[in-house]
Amino acid sequence: xxxxxxxxxxxxxxxxxxxxxxxxxxxxxxxxxxxxxxxxxxxxxxxxxxxxxxxxxxxxxxxxxxxxxxxxxxxxxxxxxxxxxxxxxxxxxxxxxxxxxxxxxxxxxxxxxxxxxxxxxxxxxxxxxxxxxxxxxxxxxxxxxxxxxxxxxxxxxxxxxxxxxxxxxxxxxxxxxxxxxxxxxxxxxxxxxxxxxxxxxxxxxxxxxxxxxxxxxxxxxxxxxxxxxxxxxxxxx
Ligand code: SAH
Numbered sequence: 251x252x253x254x255x256x257x258x259x260x261x262x263x264x265x266x267x268x269x270x271x272x273x274x275x276x277x278x279x280x281x282x283x284x285x286x287x288x289x290x291x292x293x294x295x296x297x298x299x300x301x302x303x304x305x306x307x308x309x310x311x312x313x314x315x316x317x318x319x320x321x322x323x324x325x326x327x328x329x330x331x332x333x334x335x336x337x338x339x340x341x342x343x344x345x346x347x348x349x350x351x352x353x354x355x356x357x358x359x360x361x362x363x364x365x366x367x368x369x370x371x372x373x374x375x376x377x378x379x380x381x382x383x384x385x386x387x388x389x390x391x392x393x394x395x396x397x398x399x400x401x402x403x404x405x406x407x408x409x410x411x412x413x414x415x416x417x418x419x420x421x422x423x424x425x426x427x428x429x430x431x432x433x434x435x436x437x438x439x440x441x442x443x444x445x446x447x448x449x450x451x452x453x454x455x456x457x458x459x460x461x462x463x464x465x466x467x468x469x470x471x472x473x474x475x476x477x478x479x480x481x482x483x484x485x486x487x
Contacts, residue, residue: 254334256297256298257302258300258339259324260301260302260339269474273299273301278291282330285322286307287302288303302323304320316427317405317428320338324435324436335441336432337444339447341448342401342425342449345453350423352451353448353470354397354448356424356445358445358446359387359444361381361383364380364430365379365422382437387444396477399421399423399424400420401445402430406427407427407459408459424445
């Protein structure tokens with residue numbers, strides 16, 4: 251595949267750490283002061299590889315997760331680094347009803363949508379859902395034995411019955427908090443984009459999401475780093 255500069259956009263430091271180690275990336279500090287985004291860079295074969303996390307919230311002392319920080323991160327990364335491919339690795343919730351298991355790794359295909367922007371006005375309803383088409387990941391997923399599916403983004407770790415109805419309506423199989431926002435900015439610049447999501451928790455089982463998420467974050471992040479490496483290696487060929 252003909253890419254020169256890939257930027258990985260990520261939310262949480264805990265998710266990024268194994269990837270930074272696996273890809274041997276060097277910390278370069280803040281991407282664009284005074285914004286909180288943290289920049290790492292490296293090379294793999296002939297590819298320039300950059301990774302930008304959304305950094306920490308000084309006020310609440312946690313990672314900047316969710317759609318707002320993801321937009322700021324992506325817009326800053328594009329203007330500073332001019333990537334020709336954007337990838338969003340991260341953790342996510344899966345669905346038992348869609349055959350999902352903890353530890354599965356999905357590539358987004360064919361699109362990413364929003365499940366909590368409900369605007370019942372003509373035209374704005376579809377605008378709210380977004381439906382951003384992704385880079386065609388079928389060749390990568392089939393070659394590497396990864397799952398594929400529609401990734402659904404919202405501002406919350408938990409969900410309301412309306413969120414679930416909307417996810418079901420467009421066949422979402424992965425639930426998280428950043429992909430559609432990153433896809434929107436990438437689409438404005440016409441830069442190809444896809445997400446790689448490792449399942450930490452199952453949305454439609456009886457265990458509370460936060461309990462499962464914290465229990466599986468480390469193992470899912472390690473699975474994620476392994477698959478991100480395989481995907482980068484495939485692209486570098
Ligand atoms: N309490 C956690 C916060 C994690 S929030 C902490 O240790 O800081 C969840 C993050 O993981 C988001 O970046 C989101 O993209 C992803 N995520 C994992 N499972 C999710 C789910 N079921 N629903 C929404 N986001 C999920």
